[in-house]
Amino acid sequence: MKTRARLPRLVATGATLALALSLSACGDGNGGASGDDGKIHVLVYGDATNKVEKKIVDTFNKTSDVKVVLDTIPGADYQQKLQTIINTPQAPDVFFNWGGGSIKPFVKADLLLPLDDFIKKNPELENKFLPSVFNNAVVDGKPYGIPMRGTQPVLLFHNKKVLKDAGVQPPKTWDELLDAVGKLKDKGVTPIALGGGDVWPTQMWFQYLYDRIAGPGLFEKAVGGDKSAWESADSKKALGMIRDLVDSGAFGKNYDSVKYTNGGSVQLVAAGKAGFELMGSWYYSQQLTDHPEFAETGLGYTAFPAVEGGKGDAANVAGNTNNYYSVMKKTKHPEAVAEFLKLMYSDDFVKSQLDIGNLTTTTNTDGFIDGSATPEYSRFQYDLVADAPSFQLSWDQAYPQKASSDMHKAIQQFFNGQLDADGFIKAMQALPTE
Amino acid sequence: MTTQITSARPAAGPRKGPRRRPAAPSATTVGRPGFAWALPAAVFFALFAIVPLIMVAVLSFMTWDGLSSPQFVGMDNWSRLADDPVMLKSIWLTLLLTVLGVVIQTPLSIVLGVWAAGHQRNRAVLSVIYFIPLLLSATAVSVLWRALLDPNFGIPAEATWLFGDGNLFGEQATAIGVLAFVSTWQFTPFHTLIYQGAARAVPRVLYQAAEIDGAGRYRQFFHITLPQLRNAMITSMILMIVGGLTTFETVLILTQGGPGTDTTISAYYMYDKAFRGFDYGTGSAIALALVVASTIISLIVVRVSGYDKMRSSMEGVS
Numbered sequence: 001m002k003t004r005a006r007l008p009r010l011v012a013t014g015a016t017l018a019l020a021l022s023l024s025a026c027g028d029g030n031g032g033a034s035g036d037d038g039k040i041h042v043l044v045y046g047d048a049t050n051k052v053e054k055k056i057v058d059t060f061n062k063t064s065d066v067k068v069v070l071d072t073i074p075g076a077d078y079q080q081k082l083q084t085i086i087n088t089p090q091a092p093d094v095f096f097n098w099g100g101g102s103i104k105p106f107v108k109a110d111l112l113l114p115l116d117d118f119i120k121k122n123p124e125l126e127n128k129f130l131p132s133v134f135n136n137a138v139v140d141g142k143p144y145g146i147p148m149r150g151t152q153p154v155l156l157f158h159n160k161k162v163l164k165d166a167g168v169q170p171p172k173t174w175d176e177l178l179d180a181v182g183k184l185k186d187k188g189v190t191p192i193a194l195g196g197g198d199v200w201p202t203q204m205w206f207q208y209l210y211d212r213i214a215g216p217g218l219f220e221k222a223v224g225g226d227k228s229a230w231e232s233a234d235s236k237k238a239l240g241m242i243r244d245l246v247d248s249g250a251f252g253k254n255y256d257s258v259k260y261t262n263g264g265s266v267q268l269v270a271a272g273k274a275g276f277e278l279m280g281s282w283y284y285s286q287q288l289t290d291h292p293e294f295a296e297t298g299l300g301y302t303a304f305p306a307v308e309g310g311k312g313d314a315a316n317v318a319g320n321t322n323n324y325y326s327v328m329k330k331t332k333h334p335e336a337v338a339e340f341l342k343l344m345y346s347d348d349f350v351k352s353q354l355d356i357g358n359l360t361t362t363t364n365t366d367g368f369i370d371g372s373a374t375p376e377y378s379r380f381q382y383d384l385v386a387d388a389p390s391f392q393l394s395w396d397q398a399y400p401q402k403a404s405s406d407m408h409k410a411i412q413q414f415f416n417g418q419l420d421a422d423g424f425i426k427a428m429q430a431l432p433t434e
Numbered sequence: 435m436t437t438q439i440t441s442a443r444p445a446a447g448p449r450k451g452p453r454r455r456p457a458a459p460s461a462t463t464v465g466r467p468g469f470a471w472a473l474p475a476a477v478f479f480a481l482f483a484i485v486p487l488i489m490v491a492v493l494s495f496m497t498w499d500g501l502s503s504p505q506f507v508g509m510d511n512w513s514r515l516a517d518d519p520v521m522l523k524s525i526w527l528t529l530l531l532t533v534l535g536v537v538i539q540t541p542l543s544i545v546l547g548v549w550a551a552g553h554q555r556n557r558a559v560l561s562v563i564y565f566i567p568l569l570l571s572a573t574a575v576s577v578l579w580r581a582l583l584d585p586n587f588g589i590p591a592e593a594t595w596l597f598g599d600g601n602l603f604g605e606q607a608t609a610i611g612v613l614a615f616v617s618t619w620q621f622t623p624f625h626t627l628i629y630q631g632a633a634r635a636v637p638r639v640l641y642q643a644a645e646i647d648g649a650g651r652y653r654q655f656f657h658i659t660l661p662q663l664r665n666a667m668i669t670s671m672i673l674m675i676v677g678g679l680t681t682f683e684t685v686l687i688l689t690q691g692g693p694g695t696d697t698t699i700s701a702y703y704m705y706d707k708a709f710r711g712f713d714y715g716t717g718s719a720i721a722l723a724l725v726v727a728s729t730i731i732s733l734i735v736v737r738v739s740g741y742d743k744m745r746s747s748m749e750g751v752s
Contacts, residue, residue, distance in 0.1 A: 080709050083500045109501045197580075197603055199692070254585040256604030256693050262577070264584045273586060402499070405710040413694040416604060 039067045040333050040340065043082070043092035045323070046072035049149055052352045056343050066336035079401055086111060086328075093331040094340070099137035099145050099324045100398040101223070106326070107139045108434060113327040114142040118338045125338075128345035132391040133361040136321040145324025146341045150358025151385050152280045154204050154319040160300045162189055162275045170300060174212075174241075174307040181250045184275040190252040193274035195260030199408040200396060202255075202415050204278050205245075207318040207395055209238045212307035216316065216390040223398050227429040234311070239414070239421045241307075246415060256416055263290055270294040278304070280319055281381055284374070285357050301377075303384055317384055318392035322361050354378065361385065403431040487725065494719035499712045511719040520695050521703060521720070527610070528699040532678030534614040535621070536671055542622050543670065547629025548659055561630075568623040575620045576687035583612060606696035609689050613697060616684055621677065625670045632666030633659060668739040672732055679728045700724050 044053055050072055057068045071092060073081050079102065085091055086106060097103050106112050119126045126134060129147050137145025158170055163180070166187045171177040184191040195201045210219055214234035222229040229235065245251075252274075258264040260279070268274040270291035277283070287295035306314030325344065327337050343349055345362040353360045354372040359381050366386075369378045385391065396404040410427035413419040419427065494511055498504035515521045550561045567575060582588045585600030594600070602608045640658045649657065682701045685691060691698035691706060698706065700720060708717025 083712060087501050105499070105501055111501070197690075197692075199690075253599045254601035254604060257583070257585045257601050259580065259584075262581050262584070264581075264586065268586055271587075402710070402712040405706050409692070409694050412692055416693055418694050 039069050040094065040331070040336055041069050041071055041092040042094045042325070042340075043071045043073065044096040045078045046074040049353075049356065049358060052349070052356065052358075053148075055352055056346075056349055059348065060340050060343060064336060064339065066333045068336075068340055083401070091328055091330075093333065094325050094327050094337055096148070097137075097145065097324055097326055098393075098397045099321060100393045101400045101403070102397055103137065103144055103324075103326055104139055104434060105400050105402075107144060111329055112144050113329045113331065113334065115144060115146070115327065116142055118334075118341070119143065122338065122342065124345065125341060128362050128364070130361045130363065130386055132385065132388055133321045136391065136393050137324045137326070145326045146344050147322040147361050148325045148344050149323040149360075150353055151322050151361045151381070151391075152282055152320040152359075153317040153381060153385055153388075153391070154208070154278060154280050154304070155283070155301045155381075155384075156276055156278050156304055157269065157283055158276045158300045158302070159269050159272055159274070159294075160298050162187075162272050163300070166275070168275070170302045171305045172302075173305050177305050178245075178248070180275065181245075181248060185249055189272070190268065190274040191250045191276065193258070193265040193268040193277040194251045194255040195258050195265040196251070196255035196412065196415065197257060197259040197264075198261050199412050200394070201260050201265070201279065203395055203408070203411050204280075204318070205242060206238070206411060207392055208278070208304045209241055209307070210235070211316050211318055211390075211392050212304070212312040212314065213238045213241070213310040215310075215312040216392055219392065219395070219398070222428070223433055225433045227433075230425045230428045235425065236421055239424060242415070243421070246417075256412070266290050270298075281359070284377055301380070313389050315384075315388055316390045316392065317388045319394060320397065321391050321393050359385075400432060400434060403433075407431055487722075490718045490721050490725075493715060494722050495715070497713070497715045500714065504715075507715065511715045515716060515719055515723075520698060521700075523695065524698050524700045524703045527697060528679055528681075528701070531610065531613060531617075531681060531699060532675055534610075535617055535678040536674050538614060538618050539622050539625055539674060540667070540671065542618070543625035544629050544660075544663065544667070546622065546626040548633045548655070548663075550626060550630045551633035565623045565627070567620050568627075570620070572620060572683040573687060575616060576684050579612070579616050579619075580688055603689055604693055606693070609693065609697045613681075613684055613688060616688060617678075617681065620684075621674070625674065628666050628670045628673075629663060632663050636662040668735070671739075672735050675731055675735060676728050679724065679731070 042053075042057065044050065050070075053070055057070045061067050078096075082095060082097075086095075087109065091111075103112060115125065125146060126143065130151075133147050133151060134143070137143060137147075156170075162184070163170065166180070166183045166189075168180040168183050169176070171180050181191040207219075214232070218229050218232060218234055258268070260266065265274075265277055266283075266286055267290065269277050270287060284295060284299065284301070287299055303314075303317070325341060327334070327341075331337055345364065347364060347368070350360045350362055350365050350368050354365075354368055357373060359365070359378050365382060369375055369382055372378050392398075396407055399407060406427065410419065410424055413427075414421070414424040493504065495506060495508060496504040497507045497510070546564070550557060550564075570578075583590060583600075583602050585591060585597075585602070588600075590597035590600030590602065602612050636659060640662070641654055644654050644658055680701050681699060682705065685697055685699055685702045686705065689697040691702050701724060704717050704720035704724065707713050707720060711717075
């Protein structure tokens, strides 16, 4: 019965939205952001970090005549809901996003305010942030976003005890990693845990290998619309290395049935059944929640290994650079918004984010790390990001959102052998880039 | 059906004698409520089903990403779908899962329903336990099974003789098996409930008569219970078919259509196109095709089974 009611309901929701939106599209141009209540509406992704955002908003409202209202959309549905309201009168003035491809369609639809005027008046809005992070919200040469949370580079985590038992050192180069894979396999543990059921953890291996072998240029070209990049020799070389790694049994056989999001791969590493896991920096706090004892004593981490003969700098990182606030063109209070954005590099903001484990990317972050909850781990990440010549934004976020589903399919199918290299290249070339 | 019962009825014959209730003629004179009674439901249905359906039909001839204004593109969405291998595969997968659902769930629910209709010891307690999956949302059920089937820490890890390396979600055949199993686990209780009610409604006299004739339990089941459950069976099957054609949450949570597109059924493909690919035009086209297909299949089942004539299976029984 329940499933029976589901489709009409989905259809109904979709079509009602369609109705509402096409109507509002027709009656375009009365553009008062969120009605005319004289306030700035800030839309953010709903999760634990909201308490910092609330605090910053309260601070701002104490001194400002124009008040800020914080609206949150709970987690997973954020992007879908944003896309359905952004071209309506209900659209916010300022909204949370992932930079890169997540705002590109909005820029193309001429909905966003380029921030260069703000920056001209107050250069700190640009130079108070790490450039590799700030640049990920630059579209067609113009800045459209101000970093507003923490950075999440992808690191290679390991179980110290498992590595020690197998006589393996944390690898600095690709060959050392392959060597470690062999030794761990001989010990009967899965060398590398992978939550292939979620697909985006699989994607992390592609991001890093492409970056190490071809440098950041290849992906930049591809996402910019030059699809020949996928056919290049470097692309094929990276794919060959991924194929070899999978075929060598580095991930075991059942990785597609394992998930990160339900704690499966996390437990594999904590229980000593796997040696490594490639994951975003949030992995530490996940282990701390699921397996506190292991997180504090048994969890090690390194940067992704260097690849000999590759064109990419071994200091490059990949991951989620940060989240950003972007400003809608139709906001009625641009001056107040500019004042509000200033708070994103305030000392108070940095301290509050560090307190809940988010590593901010402002230039003043450095001074607060030693007083944070996990100084050593925060310091490692901060130096990694600050020294990185390039920070590769996660592929599915660098591409327009609508490409992510097909990209994930191609990644999963190449990894498990359903697609060969040519099939993968074709699938990636078919992705929309704008 | 009716004739079958009548012919299997000689034992009940002698009861014909005194006509106790001349029921038939008076029944036709009872006034039926006017259309006004149906109005609230009709308005509701029109507003929340018919109007959106028309919108979806219109949208299926447009291209729209949610940002710019929708543009008419004629048959583009439809012709692209007709050539889309994933779409064609999704239709087969949908049919396969639907058929699997009917074939597995029907016998199970009949047996359980007939059992639950009895008066055995502990039956009530066991029934209550058995109906628990019905109370859980499809989402909760799917999350639960995804965790239970984790290859390293779930059931497969404890039963490697059965599951091998436990890569249930990594191969098409096993992934489909899991989907069919989880739907069965969740929806069999519901259909059991239908059969339980229907089995309770079978007149006792039929069994008493059969016992006098010396029919054993199995003959009673096959010659009285099963034929008497005919209408319940059709109801339950239509629900299973329509439910199967529109299965969505289980796929969304258990497999996300994967590995690759190996479990991408039509309803999930619609979601994938509309809400992950922001191609609402194509999504609407798939949705409309699903609505049409479900309607046609339901109509066929109703016609073929004679459900539309609503013949009583108890005609002639006291």
